[in-house]
Amino acid sequence: PSLPAAVSNEVPEHPCVSPVSNHVYERRLIEKYIAENGTDPVNNQPLSEEQLIDIKVAHPIRPKPPSATSIPAILKALQDEWDAVMLHSFTLRQQLQTTRQELSHALYQHDAACRVIARLTKEVTAAREALATLKPQAGLILLLGLSVLQPAGTCAGGDVAQAPAVRTKHPELPQGPLISLWGHFLACGINLASSYLVQGLxxxxxxxxxxxxxxxxxxxxxxxxxxxxxxxxxxxxxxxxxxxxxxxxxxxxxxxxxxxxxxxxxxxxxxxxxxxxxxxxxxxxxxxxxxxxxxxxxxxxxxxxxxxxxxxxxxxxxxxxxxxxxxxxxxxxxxx
CATH class of the missing domain: 2.130.10.10 (YVTN repeat-like/Quinoprotein amine dehydrogenase)
Incomplete structure (x- = not known):
């Protein structure tokens, strides 16, 4: 049990003992009394602040005032505690609702981002396929241009400039003044590269x-x-x-x-x-x-x-x- 102070008759927050009277005092109050009188308040013997001895105790529990011991005061205290609990519960519910809304918004943004990424990936794939389709077309035309035996002369498609013959890599092409099958195909389609493109095969x-x-x-x-x-x-x-x-x-x-x-x-x-x-x-x-x-x-x-x-x-x-x-x-x- 807590010891009441000799001056205030209340449980002291910072208790100390006077070696002159062996009484317990509140340090704040006894220091003020000594500064005014210089004696112990119980036996009026000379006393200084240096003589006071502190008492090490646990944090004291201050007793409730007498007014808080009545039934109405107890009911009011319980009502205040209930109101505080309800207010805290309401605050937690508001925080939970806000967190749910933020989570729902974040998930919506994530889903939208995934859809955008998927659409962009599809467009990139389509662009790559279109680019890759153009490469075989260009290779086909280049192959037709490089692997023929092109003679000097003209054909129905227009004039062909005179140029030295180029040996073809095709095993069946004739090596003579006659236009080969490939040469005929190129000569009669002299503007093939600019006017006709074979779709990707x-x-x-x-x-x-x-x-x-x-x-x-x-x-x-x-x-x-x-x-x-x-x-x-x-x-x-x-x-x-x-x-x-x-x-x-x-x-x-x-x-x-x-x-x-x-x-x-x-x-x-x-x-x-x-x-x-x-x-x-x-x-x-x-x-x-x-x-x-x-x-x-x-x-x-x-x-x-x-x-x-x-x-x-x-x-x-x-x-x-x-x-x-x-x-x-x-x-x-x-x-x-």
Whole structure:
């Protein structure tokens, strides 16, 4: 229990003991009394501030005043406590509602940002695909311009300036004054680059036309092989794809038209040669003449046999009707 001070008769906040009278005083009050009288208030003996001894006690609990012990005062105190609790609860509810609104707004902004990002990503992808589609078109026109045997003279399409002949990389182009099939295609379409663009024939996700051939019987038909593993037969006059031939497991690096039949041939690094029927858009034969990437194709003059070369250092001679390999030849001096 707390000891009341001798002067105030209340529980002191800072108690101290007088060694003269052995009474407990409130330090604030006893210091004021000593400053005025210089004696102990109980026995009037001389006393100074230096003689006072502090008492170390826990923080005292001040008793309630007598007025707070009545029933109305107790009811009022309980009502005040209840009001404080309700006010605190209301404040917490307001903070919770504000936090919910802020969270809902943040989630809405996040969803809107995700939608914008998705739309922009879609637009970027579409732009990349459009750009990639333009690359095969430019490559096709450049290939037509560089791989022809262009003679001096004129054609129905207009004047052609005299220029030295350029040797073509196509195995079937004639080396003479006659205009080749490719040269005829370019010469009669001298303004092809500026007035006509072939739409992208191959998938833009893996762009690139890797092989091209013209039909000997109808120069409007173009045969292409692409990095997307597909073979495309395209009609220049109608600007339509006649057939999309799918079957290779790797890119198509060589394509050849049959001169008299509706057949086309394709080769790929998947070590296969495929013979396709254009009207049916189907593969009629798969020739497995090599164990490595097939690098080149050439059709025999009779149109019945196919010659192929490969990274396995072999040349193969195959029958296009049966798909059977007739013979394989290698250069013994190469060490194979």
């Amino acid at each position: 191959h998938s833009a996700s893996i762009p690139g036309i890797l092989a091209l051939d013209l039909c000997p019987s109808d120069t409007n038909k173009i045969l292409t092989g692409g990095a997307d593993k597909n073979v495309i037969v395209f009609d220049k006059s109608s600007e339509q794809i006649l057939a999309t031939l799918k079957g290779h497991s790797k890119k198509v690096t060589s394509v050849v038209f049959h001169p008299s039949q509706d057949l086309v041939f394709s080769a790929s690094p998947d070590a296969t040669i495929r013979i396709w029927s254009v009207p049916n858009a189907s593969c009629v034969q798969v020739v497995r003449a090599h164990e490595a990437s097939v690098t080149g194709l050439s059709l025999h003059a009779t149109g019945d046999y196919l010659l192929s070369s490969s990274d396995d250092q072999y040349w193969a001679f195959s029958d296009i009707q049966t798909g059977r390999v007739l013979t394989k030849v290698t250069d013994e001096s190469s060490g194979c």
